[in-house]
Every structure is written in C-alpha cells, then in structure tokens.
Amino acid sequence: xxxxxxxxxxxxxxxxxxxxxxxxxxxxxxxxxxxxxxxxxxxxxxxxxxxxxxxxxxxxxxxxxxxxxxxxxxxxxxxxxxxxxxxxxxxxxxxxxxxxxxxxxxxxxxxxxxxxxxxxxxxxxxxxxxxxxxxxxxxx
Amino acid sequence: xxxxxxxxxxxxxxxxxxxxxxxxxxxxxxxxxxxxxxxxxxxxxxxxxxxxxxxxxxxxxxxxxxxxxxxxxxxxxxxxxxxxxxxxxxxxxxxxxxxxxxxxxxxxxxxxxxxxxxxxxxxxxxxxxxxxxxxxxxxx
DNA sequence: TTGCTAATGCAACTCGTTCGCAATTGCGAT
DNA sequence: ATCGCAATTGCGAACGAGTTGCATTAGCAA
Numbered sequence: 001x002x003x004x005x006x007x008x009x010x011x012x013x014x015x016x017x018x019x020x021x022x023x024x025x026x027x028x029x030x031x032x033x034x035x036x037x038x039x040x041x042x043x044x045x046x047x048x049x050x051x052x053x054x055x056x057x058x059x060x061x062x063x064x065x066x067x068x069x070x071x072x073x074x075x076x077x078x079x080x081x082x083x084x085x086x087x088x089x090x091x092x093x094x095x096x097x098x099x100x101x102x103x104x105x106x107x108x109x110x111x112x113x114x115x116x117x118x119x120x121x122x123x124x125x126x127x128x129x130x131x132x133x134x135x136x137x138x139x140x
Numbered sequence: 141x142x143x144x145x146x147x148x149x150x151x152x153x154x155x156x157x158x159x160x161x162x163x164x165x166x167x168x169x170x171x172x173x174x175x176x177x178x179x180x181x182x183x184x185x186x187x188x189x190x191x192x193x194x195x196x197x198x199x200x201x202x203x204x205x206x207x208x209x210x211x212x213x214x215x216x217x218x219x220x221x222x223x224x225x226x227x228x229x230x231x232x233x234x235x236x237x238x239x240x241x242x243x244x245x246x247x248x249x250x251x252x253x254x255x256x257x258x259x260x261x262x263x264x265x266x267x268x269x270x271x272x273x274x275x276x277x278x279x280x
Numbered sequence: 281t282t283g284c285t286a287a288t289g290c291a292a293c294t295c296g297t298t299c300g301c302a303a304t305t306g307c308g309a310t
Numbered sequence: 311a312t313c314g315c316a317a318t319t320g321c322g323a324a325c326g327a328g329t330t331g332c333a334t335t336a337g338c339a340a
Binding site: 015017019051052053054055059078 | 318
Binding site: 058 | 295299306307
C-alpha cells in the first residue's frame with residue numbers, strides 16, 4: 001500500500017490526469033542519484049516505456065515544476081537544463097569545476113538573506129538560488 | 141587623455157587586438173544602465189557602427205568574460221543570456237518577480253559562505269552566484 | 281610600408297526546447 | 311461496466327539562441 005504519493009496528490013489537487021508518462025518521469029526524477037537533463041530522463045523512462053516521447057518528458061517536467069514537485073536548474077548556461085526534485089530553498093548547490101560533481105549543502109545562510117532583505121530593504125524574498133563553484137575536497 | 145582603459149589593458153595583456161567592434165561592445169556593456177542581451181548590445185552597437193555583426197558581439201562577449209571584464213548571467217533559464225560588467229562576487233542579484241527589475245546588493249553573506257565551506261567542508265570556493273527572486277519595495 | 285595572423289562578416293548549421301495537430305486515453309458521468 | 315469528451319500524447323516541424331567554417335579585412339610588429 002502506497003502511503004505517500006506526492007505526484008498523485010499534486011495532480012488531483014489541480015485537476016490533472018495521472019498518466020503512464022507522468023508516472024514514469026516522476027519515478028525517474030524522484031529517485032535519481034543526481035540532476036538529470038531532459039534527454040537523460042527520457043532515456044531512463046524509455047527503459048520501461050519505450051514509446052514515451054521527449055516532448056512529453058518536457059511537458060511533464062514543466063507541469064511538475066508548476067506543481068512545485070521539481071525544480072529546473074540551469075547550472076551551466078548554454079548547455080541543457082538539469083532537473084531535480086524540489087527541495088527547500090535553504091539548500092544550495094556546490095559544483096566542482098574539475099570533476100563536475102554537484103553536491104547539495106544546507107545552511108542557515110539562505111534564511112539570513114531572507115531576514116536581512118525583508119527587515120532592512122523592504123524586499124519580499126520568495127526564492128533564493130545559491131550556486132557555489134569551486135573545487136571539491138577530492139579535487140582540491 | 142584616457143587615464144584608465146581596462147579594455148585596452150586586458151587585451152594587450154593577453155595579446156589580443158583592439159578593434160572597433162570590441163571597443164563598441166565594451167562601451168555599450170560598461171555604460172549600460174541594466175543587464176543587456178547579446179541582441180540588445182548588438183542593436184546599441186549598430187547605432188554607431190552599423191556593420192558590426194551579431195557573431196562578433198558574441199565573440200567579443202565570450203572573450204571579455206575570459207578576460208574577466210564581463211560576466212554572463214542566465215537569470216531566466218530558457219531565455220537569452222544577459223551580460224553585465226564584471227563585479228566582485230560579494231555582490232548579488234535581486235530580481236523582482238512582478239516588474240522584472242534587477243537590483244544589485246552587497247553583503248558579507250558571500251564571504252561567509254566562502255569561509256564556512258573552506259573551514260568546515262574542505263571546498264575551495266572560486267565563484268559564488270546568488271540570485272534572490274521576490275518582490276521589490278515598489279511592488280510588494 | 282609590408283606581411284602575417286587575428287578578427288570580422290556572412291550564412292549555414294547545431295541543439296535544446298516548444299508547438300500544432302491528429303490520434304489516444306484517463307476518468308467522471310451515466 | 312461503458313460512454314463521451316476533454317486532457318494528454320506522439321510525431322514532426324518550427325523556433326531561437328548561440329556557434330562555426332570560410333573567404334575577406336584589418337591590426338600591429340618589424
């Protein structure tokens with residue numbers, strides 16, 4: 001018995017249909033060990049569902065991001081976008097310049113940005129994206 | 141008499157030639173009141189130099205970013221990249237969701253990220269990009 | 281001024297992503 | 311159950327930002 005199905009819940013909440021492509025895309029993204037491009041997602045989806053089209057993958061991802069299930073992060077400008085399950089935005093990205101690895105890191109920095117901007121400058125903070133590029137412990 | 145010419149200095153330092161298109165692109169970017177796309181830069185350049193090609197604008201911008209003169213920031217994933225003069229990276233971006241305005245803001249947050257990651261986690265921080273999306277004081 | 285090479289203009293091309301449309305399919309109503 | 315219709319899909323064509331190959335032009339050192 002499935003006790004927690006965020007995809008089904010989110011779809012029903014907004015009146016969208018549960019379909020095989022959507023299920024498959026969600027399974028791939030939500031269990032991926034790293035950020036995937038749309039192409040990579042399509043490839044993994046097709047291992048089980050060979051007929052799923054790339055456009056459907058894109059459409060699913062777009063919908064999921066509107067539903068708050070996934071997040072698009074264009075770490076390298078120019079290249080294809082990468083997708084990851086949504087996470088609280090006090091988590092940020094660490095990208096290693098040499099090996100390309102992307103880590104997540106959690107800190108209170110994002111919360112501090114929010115407080116500071118709101119109290120001192122009147123900005124209402126909705127989303128914070130923090131990307132740190134450098135060398136990971138292995139490559140340093 | 142020109143007392144400070146970062147473009148000429150940077151070009152000479154690495155053995156590149158000073159050309160009319162490069163001069164014009166640099167003038168536009170370095171005096172722009174906001175971040176511009178390559179297309180917008182080309183349009184402004186052509187007001188004075190109608191023959192400058194879009195590819196030359198792209199090539200100039202790519203070179204300038206290697207020289208550390210400009211920075212590419214892909215604030216909206218999907219859309220065209222925006223370009224701005226390079227600035228110290230303890231300055232970060234505030235983008236208003238409603239009016240689209242992009243402000244700069246300086247704080248010690250970026251420095252703190254750097255220290256924390258280096259001391260506690262062994263990461264060598266080279267570049268920090270921080271983008272805050274929300275509502276500016278006018279739109280809130 | 282000359283000569284060599286970097287840089288340019290132009291057009292064709294790449295590639296990630298989107299769109300139009302006919303065929304399919306989920307799912308609420310019957 | 312099954313019907314009917316709108317949502318969703320697959321497919322291919324289109325789109326737009328950015329890049330590249332190549333013949334021509336033009337810096338700049340000698």
